[in-house]
Amino acid sequence: MISRTATPLAFGLLLLIAWQALVMIGHIPEYLLPAPIAILAAMDRSLLLQFTVTFIEALAGFLIASALAFVVATLFVRFHTLEDGLFPIAIAIKTTPIVAIAPLLVIWLGTGWWSKIVAAILICFFPVLVNTVKGLKAADGEYHELFDTLGASRAQEFGKLRIPYCLPYLFSALKISSSLAVVGAIVGEFVGATQGLGYLIIVSSAHLETATLFSAILAAALAGIAMFYAISFAERRLIFWSSGEAG
Amino acid sequence: MNAIVLPDRLDVAPVAPSKPILSVEDLTVRFGSVVAIDSLNFTVCSGEFVSLLGPSGCGKSTLLKTIARLVKPAGGRITRPRAELRTGFMFQKPLLLPWRTALDNVLLPLEIERGRSTVGSVDRGNALRMLDLVQLSEFAQSYPHQLSGGMQQRVALARALICDPEVLLLDEPFGALDELTRDVLNEEMIRIWQSKETRLSTVLMVTHSIPEAVTMSDRVIVLSTRPARLLEDVTVPCRRPRVPEDAETGAIIRRIRAMVRSGR
Secondary structure, three states, X not given: OHHHHHHHHHHHHHHHHHHHHHHHHHOXXXXXXXXXXXXXXXXXXXXXXXXXXXXXXXXXXXXXXXXXXXXXXXXXXXOHHHHHHHHHHHHHHHXXXXXXXXXXXHHHHOOOHHHHHHHHHHHHHHHHHHHHHHHHOXXXXXXXXXXXXXXXXXXXXXXXXXXXXXXXXXXXHHHHHHHHHHHHHHHHHHHOOOOOHHHHHHHHHHOOOHHHHHHHHHHHHHHHHHHHHHXXXXXXXXXXXXXXXXX | OOOOOOHXXXXXXXXXXXXXXXXXXXXXXXXXXXXXXXXXXXXXXXXXXXXXXXXXXXXXXXXXXXXXXXXXXXXXXXXOOOOOOOEEXXXXXXXXXXXXXXXXXXXXXXXXXXXXXXXXXXXXXXXXXXXXXXXXXXXXXXXXXXXOHHHHHHHHHHHHHOOOOOEEEEEOOOOOOOHHHHHHHHHHXXXXXXXXXXXXXXXXXXXXXXXXXXXXXXXXXXXXXXXXXXXXXXXOOOOOOOOOOOHHHHHHHHHHHHHHHXXX
């Protein structure tokens, strides 16, 4: 266990030292490649503020999208006509790149929070929808026969069989969409925003403040990682019976 | 039919034998254009252990599922002289819910029947008694993935018994297990059927093993290849416990084997 965390940490530290040395010995100008120490110096209070903005947008989008996708998936499984009619349309929307839609969102919703939250929703919704539909149908046909012999209602079948059976599938999707949510929020900020990490990336790159740019990139990565690990933690606590990856 | 009352069942038979508890009358089942069961007739009496024997894919599982009302017949009917006959069903796979402990899996039928809030300490006591009956009381708090295949199937048996059925429908209940485990569980099944701890009086079991059918049952209903028709209804008068090596039991096994070979 110790070596599993210590070994990558040691290698990471070694890379950082090499990076610092390269910049110092090679006299590389900061606008091209800032040294790790310069990046660290750029991580200040204002970065934390921008991080918080993006994180909240991503989190809100993620939560709304997941709840919405779960409800729609339940309706799809309950009413097949709905699934047959809407699933192809959902796939069509899913394949449209979020970058192409983001400007439209800014026109409709303005440069405030909502255009970013909706961008995050759009990017998170489909993985959760697809996997939840799959998970809700994943129980073996004989399980349904068992519930039939016990005289279970449709609601009981959902609550006691389909939904718990779906959880491993749901969580695999949540792990994917949690990091996608950050992408959605930042893309929204690229197009039109006055705050957030995406805004900071655009502004600092325009001014060649590369150390700030690096700090923003790092913060964006941290936002994704934080969400991913929070979901993984919840998954391990909740789903003790399934060791394999579902979906 | 069922003229022979087995001596070892006299003291344990809860209801007088020869009283029909389930009748299959002119039953026909179709899946699309495929005829799975073709005008089948037989009667199961209270207190009997009856096997439905036939080759794989002959429609015997379909027959059991039709009796359990999982499949709708195309013709004929299944009558139950008493309308409120409680039946339990056991599948070839344990079909336990992996997120529930053994005890909570056994309680599932009660929760479904009456709602979760009504399940109380009395029911828990009953569920523990069922687990005790299948010799798994120490594993009440274990999860299915912590149990072996045989133990999982014992939990499934306890779950089938929790609603206090009079008739148990078994669909190759131990067919997926290794032979040693299967033999042990078959003996347990007979013990539970004979015990007075439950109201269980009658067992209808699907199997494709001739020795299993003959060593366990009072009667063996031999079915043809699909569509399933009745080849013969064989009464097994031998004393229990039986093993396939007994002269009398062995003779019946050989007779049925010859019949299955020639009778299709």
